[in-house]
Amino acid sequence: MIQEFKKIWKQYAITMLWLLGILWPLLGIHPDGTLSFRQTFTVWSYILAGTFICFIFYIINKSDNFKLLTEPIANTSQKLNNSLQSMPSWIWKSALLFGAVIYPIATGRYATDVAINVLLYVSLGLGLYVVVGLAGMLDLGHIAFYGVGAYTYAILNVKYGMGFWVCFPFAGLSACIAGCIVGYPTLKMRGDYLAIVTLGFGEIVRIILNNWMSLTNGPNGILGVKSIGILRPVMENGFTFEMFWVTKLELFYYFALGLAILTIIAVTRLGSSRIGRAWESIREDETAAELMGVNTFYYKLLAYAMGAIFAGFAGALFAARMRFVSPESFTFLESVMLLCMVVLGGMNSIPGIILGVIALIALPEVFRGLESYRMLVFGSTMVIMMLFRPSGLIAAKRKKMMETKQPEERG
Amino acid sequence: MSDNTTSNNPTEPILELKGVYSGYGSIKALRDVSLKVYPGEIVAIIGANGAGKSTTLMTICGIVPLEKGDIIYNGKSTKRIAPEKLPPLGLCQVPEGRRIFPRLTVEENLILGAFYRDDKPEIKKDIDHVYSLFPVLGERNRQKGGTLSGGEQQMLAIGRALMTKPKVLLLDEPSLGLAPLIIHQIFEIISDINKNQGTTILLVEQNANLALQAATRGYVLETGEITLEDKASSLLHNPEIRKAYLGE
Numbered sequence: 001m002i003q004e005f006k007k008i009w010k011q012y013a014i015t016m017l018w019l020l021g022i023l024w025p026l027l028g029i030h031p032d033g034t035l036s037f038r039q040t041f042t043v044w045s046y047i048l049a050g051t052f053i054c055f056i057f058y059i060i061n062k063s064d065n066f067k068l069l070t071e072p073i074a075n076t077s078q079k080l081n082n083s084l085q086s087m088p089s090w091i092w093k094s095a096l097l098f099g100a101v102i103y104p105i106a107t108g109r110y111a112t113d114v115a116i117n118v119l120l121y122v123s124l125g126l127g128l129y130v131v132v133g134l135a136g137m138l139d140l141g142h143i144a145f146y147g148v149g150a151y152t153y154a155i156l157n158v159k160y161g162m163g164f165w166v167c168f169p170f171a172g173l174s175a176c177i178a179g180c181i182v183g184y185p186t187l188k189m190r191g192d193y194l195a196i197v198t199l200g201f202g203e204i205v206r207i208i209l210n211n212w213m214s215l216t217n218g219p220n221g222i223l224g225v226k227s228i229g230i231l232r233p234v235m236e237n238g239f240t241f242e243m244f245w246v247t248k249l250e251l252f253y254y255f256a257l258g259l260a261i262l263t264i265i266a267v268t269r270l271g272s273s274r275i276g277r278a279w280e281s282i283r284e285d286e287t288a289a290e291l292m293g294v295n296t297f298y299y300k301l302l303a304y305a306m307g308a309i310f311a312g313f314a315g316a317l318f319a320a321r322m323r324f325v326s327p328e329s330f331t332f333l334e335s336v337m338l339l340c341m342v343v344l345g346g347m348n349s350i351p352g353i354i355l356g357v358i359a360l361i362a363l364p365e366v367f368r369g370l371e372s373y374r375m376l377v378f379g380s381t382m383v384i385m386m387l388f389r390p391s392g393l394i395a396a397k398r399k400k401m402m403e404t405k406q407p408e409e410r411g
Numbered sequence: 412m413s414d415n416t417t418s419n420n421p422t423e424p425i426l427e428l429k430g431v432y433s434g435y436g437s438i439k440a441l442r443d444v445s446l447k448v449y450p451g452e453i454v455a456i457i458g459a460n461g462a463g464k465s466t467t468l469m470t471i472c473g474i475v476p477l478e479k480g481d482i483i484y485n486g487k488s489t490k491r492i493a494p495e496k497l498p499p500l501g502l503c504q505v506p507e508g509r510r511i512f513p514r515l516t517v518e519e520n521l522i523l524g525a526f527y528r529d530d531k532p533e534i535k536k537d538i539d540h541v542y543s544l545f546p547v548l549g550e551r552n553r554q555k556g557g558t559l560s561g562g563e564q565q566m567l568a569i570g571r572a573l574m575t576k577p578k579v580l581l582l583d584e585p586s587l588g589l590a591p592l593i594i595h596q597i598f599e600i601i602s603d604i605n606k607n608q609g610t611t612i613l614l615v616e617q618n619a620n621l622a623l624q625a626a627t628r629g630y631v632l633e634t635g636e637i638t639l640e641d642k643a644s645s646l647l648h649n650p651e652i653r654k655a656y657l658g659e
Contacts (some may be wrong), residue, residue, distance in 0.1 A: 274526070277519070277523060280512070280515060280519075281512055284512035284513060284514055284515060285510050285511075285512055285513075288510040288512065289512075289523070290495055291472055291498070291503065291504050291506055292498060292503075292523055292524055292526050292572075292575065293495045293496075293497070293498035293527040294495055294523075295493070295495040296495070
């Protein structure tokens, strides 16, 4: 420990003195020409105290004295992990589902509102996961499909009076068509070029929504979108049905939950299917995939279409909840946020993406007081994540795809 | 020839290039290349760096577009056949530099080789067959492809191509960047595949000595043109070849 200390105390002392040297001109020289030392010194001593603690920790860590502390933690987490793995998956799945179902009853209106947002973004994020995580195409304009879905429902509902359930597939379909429109010309592009084109596409969609006054009502947005209507059986005058509007947030939550679960199941199944395998091969090496008989053109287009469909569904639900759509909701920043969620959580794992969505939507709500620092924190979190956990919070697990004989038996 | 049912006449070439021109934009990599590969043969194309060897294979597979001439596979022109339709027809390439899928496991790599097939029990049998050819792959079947050594990756690339059940296997520089011992192993397996499964092999190599020892016939490619064509054994003893490619 002393040896470690000897190694770096000089650098540390020099750095702190150097910091004092640059801090004083910043804080100690006032515009009116007076000089002061007190403020500089207090700030500096705070920093000194803080860094000294870090310094001590660093030395302890270097000289392996942390093992006393970290080993039991590692052991218990290992044990916990093992016991979790030995537990059948349906137990925690149903526990999770149960928690999700009673959530709006147990919590208030505000928490439910946030949860709806999370659930919509889960569908969006998983759509993006298909494009970015599975097929390996960087998409910086995914929110455009969300916008297309939302506007499809809003326009069909307000102008043509069509109900939610009729419009819902149309929202998915129009987003899918939009996905093919962006996908088709970009199929020959890779990497950076593709990212720029998708970025441009996202902006084009937003600008169209902003300027096509006759159809989208421009920046004013579309007001008076109807909520989800369901037919409810009424027993009073014989057996009839009555239109019932989902206006309560708690009820709406269940629709969002339904969509999220549907998306999770669909994307999981897609990922482990033949199609998913084709996408992964394209992500890994496009030429090699083509040589192995994968129709890269078709599967890349399919990835765009599938990703867009889920975004379109989420968009329709978004419009139904807000009862209002405007281009404001579909800016480039939203696309970037969505990509951050996917990257932060783990580009190749579905639980990771759900965690990423929760982290980037729910946590800012919890820390409302620090709102003005939000972007700063996002940025630094992303940098730190990329340095220390490039595969995301929950890294992808490779599962076995087919049973084959164990090597020992083969001889 | 065991499973060569589609080509009715064994003396007809299974793969033929007729005056092929191709390249990358204004750069013409191949000029008037003609060659024939007969069923059951191992044919070697030797040549220096940048002679157009890899381009030849990529043109056969349709990755580099054909500009002039024609490629006949199994009696049919491949001009109108999309690249991804070739493996189902029995034409598959092991590309230069292996190009396995690095973040997929060994097994997933092999399963992707069988992408066009949907006969699960057969695929399983073929995976086990590949593991028996390359036992090291069987030991590492859960490992990610990118973590294998160079030789193992080459074995995986060959194994992956075998999963497509090729009639004609195109091999691009299987010796690239490998230790001499491993190269020997791989060439032995290539001869083995040719003998035991009757797979026709078109081999591209810089290592002319090894390639010509394994091959039945050979072509010499120089700056995009075929300059020599002969039996492999006579090429091996051709003084000019010995001087140019075998370092004598």
